[in-house]
Amino acid sequence: MSTLGERIRTIRKQQKITLEALAGDQLTKGMLSLIENNKANPSMDSLTYIAERLGVEVAELMEEVSLKELREVLKVAEKLFSVEFDELTDEHEQIIVLIEPYIEKLSHGYEAARLLDIYSRSLYYEKKDGWQELLDKAGAIYDQMNITPRLAAVGIFRAMVKFTAHDYDRALKLLLRERSDIESRNAFIDPLTRLDFYYLEAVLQYAVGNAVEAIQVMNEGIEFSKEKQIFYRTDHLYRIATFHAMMNNDAQSMEYYERKLLLYGDFADDQDAIFFTKFASVHYLTSYKKDFEEALAIINAHFDKQVVPNAFLPYAHLEKGKALYGIKKYEEALSCFKEVKIADYVHHPFDLSIFYEKDAYAALCYLSLGDKKKAITAIRKAVANVDPMPYTPYKNFIMETFVFIKERLD
Structure with a gap:
């Protein structure tokens, strides 16, 4: 357990304030030095003055949980x-219960910042109020301690909150602003943080329909990764x-990147990366080549004979349904x-648009089975969902299916 003087000195140094500056016009530099070295006890008026100068509550100087306890x-x-x-149960609720008793005492130091960070995000995921203020507090401590990766992660989280609300334009603007702010204040940004920015900017550029910018950023990220061997x-x-490559019907490039993913998956023993290549092959066959029989053969050989990662289960069901539709097994x-x-x-609008195709294919199945009412209900649902999304071949398919079904029903 640190002493009062040690806590004052630690916070002062974190904020890069000199003894003279903290002393101001109500204390002497010498007296403040005695207080920090536990050779003098400040009066309550002096302690209140010091707390105000440091921008903290008096209680934060008077009380502190031991560093060992915070680390545990x-x-x-x-x-x-x-x-x-995709494996979450009630972990965020557990985090809130775990950290909540310490919130008022988290004022400085890495452990305090990280606990505030985790707690605020858990509040957000549980749809509870107050997370923004606590996240800002965590960011301020990271900034004081010059912990750039964590500070960047806070900024990225703010942008991704907008992304999850499907406010893609605002998300991209926030991300670019956070990146610019980090780069302007830090001469060195670690490679992992740079790669986070490359990846997420590419994702968001695609989300707002800026394919050219997305490709440029994506390629910069890949080249940076190669250069740093990270x-x-x-x-x-x-x-x-x-x-x-798939959406541009560029089979050669698609095969090139799939090979890269397989090599990466083997190297890193990443089963998700390996499984993605199988999913991509099937998806290309169903959505672009319309070769449903070959797609179903791959599904039967791989999807049905091995454990599908949880994240891919919805995609696996979707692709199998599309393949079965293609061979006229509508039920x-x-x-x-x-x-x-x-x-x-x-x-992401690409993922969402892919999933929204489900209702278009279901509508076609209902139409083939003679259930016109369910067919029009399903295709209207698909159109309503995909309408706000940027253009993709999936959105185009849904709109074309809507026209096709309407013509059959008129």
């Missing part, structure tokens, strides 16, 4: 916070590149479409 709490919180989104975000960048296709559940963490 943080260790548990980090473990809970590291659970993948493979963080590599699989994500290659996934974006694969889908871009079986509809059963697959009913299994497609869009996860809460899916927000």
